[in-house]
Amino acid sequence: MNTPQHPQTLRRAIRAGEHRGNTSGLAPGYVQCNIVILPSAWAGDFLRFCQHNPRPCPLLASTGHPGDYTLPTLGDIDIRRDVPSYRVFRDGVLEQEISDISALWRDDLVAFALGCSFSFEEALLADGLEVRNVTQGLNVPMYRTNIDCVAAGPFAGKMVVSMRPLRAADAIRAVQICTRFPAVHGAPIHLGDPSLIGIGDLAMPDYGDAVRIDAHEIPVFWACGVTPQVALEAARPPLAITHSPGCMLISDLRNSRLAIM
């Protein structure tokens, strides 16, 4: 296929409106980010929510001041145009899905970039582990748990987790690998019996697709970046803009540079 693979080339194509879809598998080796954009009056509480809940909300970068639309630590980024698809929420309700938010931009908006599971999935695959959702070509299954996030102002809610089935020895290896990457959700938060974290049926994910679980595999659960989106919908800010699921901001940061050792 002819998809350009360098982050800057890809972002140029996205900025020109030439790529509006999923970014999974694009620019291998580079960090992709969840995006949350809020009015500055809501940004302080959201920042505190991220700080209180670093496992589901690992903050990688934020814009420098209200109205700023650049994220220089992540690359030559215009956050109004460099995400392939945005979701616009008014009072917590999805209003539209668009590929450019320049027309909606305001001088009081602040953008946050959060780590995403693509980075640790790449590290698992590089180590020879199977990532079932990748093998099956599906979205990872995600579940609302009974684990309360630490609230910050209006932002609160239950933690959402993603699940990947692994054999026990691979689950142990995955803990080792993901521990090196706290900026992209870090180590799993649970493994084994799903009911212990309030999940009723693995075949019925709340988001994404159910994946096959083979005999002798254990479900392994990671804190998930959908958690802040759920908190956002509950908080109902007058305006909030996020990336569309799977349509991430592609940064110039290498995944390997997120490893703490």
Add this chain to the structure above:
Amino acid sequence: MNTPQHPQTLRRAIRAGEHRGNTSGLAPGYVQCNIVILPSAWAGDFLRFCQHNPRPCPLLASTGHPGDYTLPTLGDIDIRRDVPSYRVFRDGVLEQEISDISALWRDDLVAFALGCSFSFEEALLADGLEVRNVTQGLNVPMYRTNIDCVAAGPFAGKMVVSMRPLRAADAIRAVQICTRFPAVHGAPIHLGDPSLIGIGDLAMPDYGDAVRIDAHEIPVFWACGVTPQVALEAARPPLAITHSPGCMLISDLRNSRLAIM
């Protein structure tokens, strides 16, 4: 109680025959070692066995040449007298249990010191995790598995594992903690369903005592230092001397110095 706690003081008491029992809980903070002593004709194969199977047989030190009875990297040690109780095997059969092997010492003997689970149990406890065998005041339960060790000459056999039950989040934390300590068995090698590694009934350990497993706990399995003893019994060397179970060599090395990071 009046037990002296410094390794050198303890070893002096042991050397004088004043302490012949279990060393569990003595000299907290210091590394205790499994000991294997063999004729030099058998030592090369045993060394290779350790190198091939580092998880159950983490070699910390060995004597410098046949007949040498010192282990200077572990302290001012006379390996003929500094272990509280020794087991003497002839042709793989336990012959006697004694507190001093000076009378048996030969110019062709080589001693090996291997890491022991006391070190990582201390790290788990220091992190606030419960170690059930410690809580219950029992020996850790140990099981023969269906996992083959890599053979070296006459040394071969199945891996023996120790088991500690933990809740899932604590099991994940235990993987992180123990990964830092490869010299004392490192990360667990299995968790969850015991039958997947050939263990039939957790209530019937092959060595040590059964421990309580509470609801919502997962059995977590570590490679165990009994593995080389099993290989030793199978190899049937004309003479082999080990520590008696739980009666370890107390070294001057701090547990914390075994952490690789």
